[in-house]
Amino acid sequence: MNKWYMNNGNQGDVVLSTRIRLARNLDAYPFPARLDSAGKQQVLDTARKALLTEDADANKSPDFTYIEMKNLTRTQAVALAERHLISPEFAAAREGRALLVSPDESVSIMLCEEDHIRLQVMQPGLALAVAYDIANKVDTLLDDRVQYAFDERIGYLTQCPTNLGTAMRASVMLHLPALTQLGQIARLSGTVSKLGLTIRGAFGEGSQSSGDIYQLSNQITLGITEQAAIENLQSITLQLIQQERSAAAEFCRRLPEQDRIFRALGTLQSARLLSAAEFMRHISLVRMGAAHGLIDLPLEKVNELIVQMQPATINAAQNKDLEAEERDCVRAELVREALA
Amino acid sequence: MNKWYMNNGNQGDVVLSTRIRLARNLDAYPFPARLDSAGKQQVLDTARKALLTEDADANKSPDFTYIEMKNLTRTQAVALAERHLISPEFAAAREGRALLVSPDESVSIMLCEEDHIRLQVMQPGLALAVAYDIANKVDTLLDDRVQYAFDERIGYLTQCPTNLGTAMRASVMLHLPALTQLGQIARLSGTVSKLGLTIRGAFGEGSQSSGDIYQLSNQITLGITEQAAIENLQSITLQLIQQERSAAAEFCRRLPEQDRIFRALGTLQSARLLSAAEFMRHISLVRMGAAHGLIDLPLEKVNELIVQMQPATINAAQNKDLEAEERDCVRAELVREALA
Numbered sequence: 166m167n168k169w170y171m172n173n174g175n176q177g178d179v180v181l182s183t184r185i186r187l188a189r190n191l192d193a194y195p196f197p198a199r200l201d202s203a204g205k206q207q208v209l210d211t212a213r214k215a216l217l218t219e220d221a222d223a224n225k226s227p228d229f230t231y232i233e234m235k236n237l238t239r240t241q242a243v244a245l246a247e248r249h250l251i252s253p254e255f256a257a258a259r260e261g262r263a264l265l266v267s268p269d270e271s272v273s274i275m276l277c278e279e280d281h282i283r284l285q286v287m288q289p290g291l292a293l294a295v296a297y298d299i300a301n302k303v304d305t306l307l308d309d310r311v312q313y314a315f316d317e318r319i320g321y322l323t324q325c326p327t328n329l330g331t332a333m334r335a336s337v338m339l340h341l342p343a344l345t346q347l348g349q350i351a352r353l354s355g356t357v358s359k360l361g362l363t364i365r366g367a368f369g370e371g372s373q374s375s376g377d378i379y380q381l382s383n384q385i386t387l388g389i390t391e392q393a394a395i396e397n398l399q400s401i402t403l404q405l406i407q408q409e410r411s412a413a414a415e416f417c418r419r420l421p422e423q424d425r426i427f428r429a430l431g432t433l434q435s436a437r438l439l440s441a442a443e444f445m446r447h448i449s450l451v452r453m454g455a456a457h458g459l460i461d462l463p464l465e466k467v468n469e470l471i472v473q474m475q476p477a478t479i480n481a482a483q484n485k486d487l488e489a490e491e492r493d494c495v496r497a498e499l500v501r502e503a504l505a
Numbered sequence: 506m507n508k509w510y511m512n513n514g515n516q517g518d519v520v521l522s523t524r525i526r527l528a529r530n531l532d533a534y535p536f537p538a539r540l541d542s543a544g545k546q547q548v549l550d551t552a553r554k555a556l557l558t559e560d561a562d563a564n565k566s567p568d569f570t571y572i573e574m575k576n577l578t579r580t581q582a583v584a585l586a587e588r589h590l591i592s593p594e595f596a597a598a599r600e601g602r603a604l605l606v607s608p609d610e611s612v613s614i615m616l617c618e619e620d621h622i623r624l625q626v627m628q629p630g631l632a633l634a635v636a637y638d639i640a641n642k643v644d645t646l647l648d649d650r651v652q653y654a655f656d657e658r659i660g661y662l663t664q665c666p667t668n669l670g671t672a673m674r675a676s677v678m679l680h681l682p683a684l685t686q687l688g689q690i691a692r693l694s695g696t697v698s699k700l701g702l703t704i705r706g707a708f709g710e711g712s713q714s715s716g717d718i719y720q721l722s723n724q725i726t727l728g729i730t731e732q733a734a735i736e737n738l739q740s741i742t743l744q745l746i747q748q749e750r751s752a753a754a755e756f757c758r759r760l761p762e763q764d765r766i767f768r769a770l771g772t773l774q775s776a777r778l779l780s781a782a783e784f785m786r787h788i789s790l791v792r793m794g795a796a797h798g799l800i801d802l803p804l805e806k807v808n809e810l811i812v813q814m815q816p817a818t819i820n821a822a823q824n825k826d827l828e829a830e831e832r833d834c835v836r837a838e839l840v841r842e843a844l845a
Contacts, residue, residue: 420777420778421778424776424777424778424837427775427776427777428772428775428776428777430775431771431772431773431774431775431776432768432771432772433771434774435767435770435771435772435774436764436767436768436771437760437763437764437767437768438760438761438764494760497764
């Protein structure tokens, strides 16, 4: 089955993907940090049963795969994190944790991460409403079958107070090569934070941007509805899209920038050794060129390549524990084939 | 007609070309530096007549084109120097000077350069005997028809004392990317100078090496026969060929070097702006890869491209006075087409 990230969505030149993440906890149990192994196992069992049981009203549950994280190697787990299916923390400590994932990987549910249940829905391009709708359906199904920790005044209860309330984090993954090159990201970061949003590297808090990819997400969960948070994110995203698009179009008209873009493509098509960092640097330029008609290359293919060329994803696909140089050699070969 | 440099000769992986240059002066006139315009014109007329007159013994003179240098633009003249048909000095000051050149450009005769007659023969690859034979035939023909300045004890008289005697300079143009990268050129320079040879950049005295191309030539003209000088050059050239070939073969087996070579090719196939210096840097690696079977590209084509991508040669071919950036754009386009 095709994975969700093999598609290019709405506003796909700038928006790689949309994610809705809901944090939920079971009323009957302490948060995972305070749970022992037996307690965690009960949470896993409860959530699993609720999610995998056929619906009596003929609303079939999503066709999830249940994965006990302790059964995965570190490489397999990190590969899931590279695809944003799980958090890096979830990949690092796998004991007492489980993952449910839909066939196209657009819906994933981490059990016993920071909260009992971390439900996330990913969609290509800008698709906040669609993603929220899917998340909402799974959430409703769960809500019918388990007792959530919920407070009438506050909303959903979560371990970290920054999630209290809606416990929803909506985010878009933005490709901003032109604004990055113009040195605009620091300014944007200041601006969006005044609007209740935060912009950061692709792997969340504290992560560096790689390939000029940034995650823009809502910061506020308390005293705001999900709808309002999503509308705010949507509106600011549309403004950033316009800014990036116009800067990138201007770049792509200039010969020295065209030169940089085609050289990046030439390097990807020729190199025999290619680190992940260098790949991301070049593919970012190539993606801008492809989005603006300089390079005849579908963005779907670029998006897919960005996922597939991550270190652990390569090792997992090759089913080998390749060292860095071996992996750089394999990456170079895969990239050459993909861009031949 | 194909030019001589469109071929790949003997030992062509390392030896781009062979050149024999003979300096001759007419007994009846002072050296050019001491000649006025009228005197120079007489020298031009005398040499021209001697060279272009059909031979009474049915030995037809070479089919030379006679070019008065003052009729050339600076660009056209520099383009001739870039092809090594004339010296850079000859291109710079064109008044009172003329050039005779054979259809394939393998024989060229500068009139009123430093000496009255500077006859040179170029051949692809290592071909000292062939080149000397051709030079000798033209020299004999001239000798029959004009009175050379010659001293029984010293030999041919030339303006510069370093040419006295045989007045012959034999040289080979060597492509030494591996020895350059190993930092061996300074050592080689010391070694060959003890053996009566000198190694320098492709454009002679004081010129920098470009594209790892070097000119190796005999330094001694006095008290030595032409044959001995040529044999000495031949023998040392063969040793350098072995050293370069073995170093390059070793390089081409290593993945990081292969990576550099293919990246160089990728850049040449992709760039939209390409300076002459950057082109030479990359084509040098590509040539090494082509010579050692990494890249499927005939050396003839590489050799021709090295000549055709020089600045004035591009301007002359385009028949335009392109500025540096325009020319870098044209060069990039021509290189992409040639290596597509």
